[in-house]
Amino acid sequence: MSAGAIEASRRLRIAEIFGPTIQGEGALIGEPTVFVRAGGCDYRCVWCDSLHAVESAYRESWVPMETAEVWGEVERLSGSVPLTVSLSGGNPAIQNFGPLIAMGKAKGYRFACETQGSIAQGWFAALDLLVLSPKPPSSGERVDWEGFDACLAAAKDARAVLKIVVFDDTDYAWAQGVAARYPDLTLYLQPGNAQVDPDVAVDLQALSDRLLWLVEKVTQDRWFRPRVLPQLHVFLWGNKRGV
């Protein structure tokens, strides 16, 4: 490997860094957070709401940054006041966020990471929270459960939770199966968001209706394990980026 390649490998491809805002979904809903959105993904979900961090066509906009630069931006945005940093994407697990986590934890920051669970990384164990979000059938992707189990194993003592997006009855039945496979993980269900165009105003009533649909599914089935939560950020900001 050439010196140039080694140097490049220390860089992170970052689609955006933004906040502080609140975490809009899942286990940390409502938690003040700075988001570090990694560029690049090994999946291509048909309903992806973050294509600007996934599609290679956007690759030019993924700024290669040194870990120290990324950290500097997190500190600037948070005014050096410790808070939760969420590593999202794309799939952040295709890159090495270990050094960033070490840098931030030394200053009292906490780290969460959300990934589909396709690629395991040693640095998962350094997280405060690993959100594993296996993609349901409606995504068009297929979960590799061996890879998923490797992610869980890599988390070691880090808290891991399951978050599943549900678009339809097929996804819902699939979520029940996944839940049964992992009886010890806290489970979050989230209605799918089919309105992902940042330039189209979000229909709040439609958002409310989709959440209601999912609440009625679990309560009618007396499936009391999952916590059912919306995407608050869509409620607040529609599909605008950087909030």
Next chain:
Amino acid sequence: MSAGAIEASRRLRIAEIFGPTIQGEGALIGEPTVFVRAGGCDYRCVWCDSLHAVESAYRESWVPMETAEVWGEVERLSGSVPLTVSLSGGNPAIQNFGPLIAMGKAKGYRFACETQGSIAQGWFAALDLLVLSPKPPSSGERVDWEGFDACLAAAKDARAVLKIVVFDDTDYAWAQGVAARYPDLTLYLQPGNAQVDPDVAVDLQALSDRLLWLVEKVTQDRWFRPRVLPQLHVFLWGNKRGV
């Protein structure tokens, strides 16, 4: 005390029992829950959203029920499948829910209770979660901090959290003071809901705007401790009762 008085004291005054639905706010947001709403309150917050469980004018509608009857209704609603039972009100702490909690825990149910923290009860220690919601200045009430500390002490090993409703800048500054007083408690902030008429449709955009206001307050102040959450049930059902 006459035999009749003793018998009466074993009864609970219940405004409503409903669910399963999801918990709409605070630490258990999204959690499938059956609500047992106690009738009667030692406070009268000017913006109370549950007057039907507070005002003496509604007293006739608070059904005196034996603990076993209350428990029977929880089991019926949940199909005997264990879930979280939330004791709310009114102020549930003016009554004795200890026997109900014991009955439910024996069957694997979990119990949360939300109270303003004015009256301590030994049964707080048997809860899975005690939500202490001290009322801010806009309520027109004044917190007795000795009573509040007695509630915290009564919780013993039960998890206790703080939830504060914020209507305006005065409430917000007050919440910061309360937070400083209890540095070890997880803190939830919730924008106040001024639209409490069950017969008037809720303005979803106004709900979104009030949450946004509070999110912007904490992020601009770099106050990263509180989790900021809406009342999801208002988003879903407006101010309709029994959901």
